Amino acid sequence: MSFLLPQLMVAPNGARRSKADHPRLPISIAETVATASACFDAGAGALHAHIRNDDGSHSLDHGRYRELLREMQREVPQMPVQITTESAGLFAPTVQRDLLCRLSPVAASVAIREMLSDGELPSARHSYHAAAEAGTAIQHILYDRDDIRLLRHSIDIGTIPSDALQALLVMGAYEGMRPARPADLAPLLGFASDLLPESDIAICAFGSGETVILRRMLALGGKVRVGFENNIHSMDGTPAPDNAARVTEILGG
Numbered sequence: 001m002s003f004l005l006p007q008l009m010v011a012p013n014g015a016r017r018s019k020a021d022h023p024r025l026p027i028s029i030a031e032t033v034a035t036a037s038a039c040f041d042a043g044a045g046a047l048h049a050h051i052r053n054d055d056g057s058h059s060l061d062h063g064r065y066r067e068l069l070r071e072m073q074r075e076v077p078q079m080p081v082q083i084t085t086e087s088a089g090l091f092a093p094t095v096q097r098d099l100l101c102r103l104s105p106v107a108a109s110v111a112i113r114e115m116l117s118d119g120e121l122p123s124a125r126h127s128y129h130a131a132a133e134a135g136t137a138i139q140h141i142l143y144d145r146d147d148i149r150l151l152r153h154s155i156d157i158g159t160i161p162s163d164a165l166q167a168l169l170v171m172g173a174y175e176g177m178r179p180a181r182p183a184d185l186a187p188l189l190g191f192a193s194d195l196l197p198e199s200d201i202a203i204c205a206f207g208s209g210e211t212v213i214l215r216r217m218l219a220l221g222g223k224v225r226v227g228f229e230n231n232i233h234s235m236d237g238t239p240a241p242d243n244a245a246r247v248t249e250i251l252g253g
Helices: 029-042 062-075 093-103 121-133 145-156 182-195 210-219 243-250
Strands: 008-010 046-049 081-084 107-111 137-142 166-171 200-205 223-226
Touching: 008 029, 008 243, 029 046, 029 062, 029 243, 046 062, 062 081, 062 093, 093 107, 093 121, 121 137, 137 145, 145 166, 145 182, 166 182, 182 200, 182 210, 200 210, 210 223, 210 243, 223 243
Parallel strands: 008 046, 008 223, 046 081, 081 107, 107 137, 137 166, 166 200, 200 223
Antiparallel strands: none
């Protein structure tokens, strides 16, 4: 099954937040599947999935991912799942590459600065190209303009395939709670579009500006990712009831 970026993907938990941040943030596989189902009903086209260990910490365990994928196929078969190789400061590029190799998922998000951080370009090239041959749609996570330049360079030298290119531009940051600014959307999108004209680009945004930014992106005909990974508040500043409510609000409900 091929994977095309939907208009809206939901990222319900991420690697760092816990129930201390919001009681409706899903941690277990069962909670994640239930949340995904509710978000699908609200209009989300795909799940950006993180898994956690029993203590709630971030995990890249391929067995847990297989369990999540099985449960999603059983409970919400219409909803594609994008796994993540995010390191969250815990996992080396070798572990990230191994996860892609073991799972060969339909879709995966990969932060280019993490995957290339060890300088092992032949290994990275093998991983990226093997994923493409396996039919895995890689969405390249780009945190700033340097990452955009790095992706362009990596495509030009053949480390990363250019076919069916997908990218996610991250506005703001979790670390330091640096909120995204709506005024930055147009310049960032223009810069990325100029350097990566062949890419299917989506946006996610941290903080209180998320709703405005994502709605603007949708109005431009673009694609977005929303969920408690990036922001747990509604547009009016109050805590959002759950992830499905964020999906509904972004889609204008």
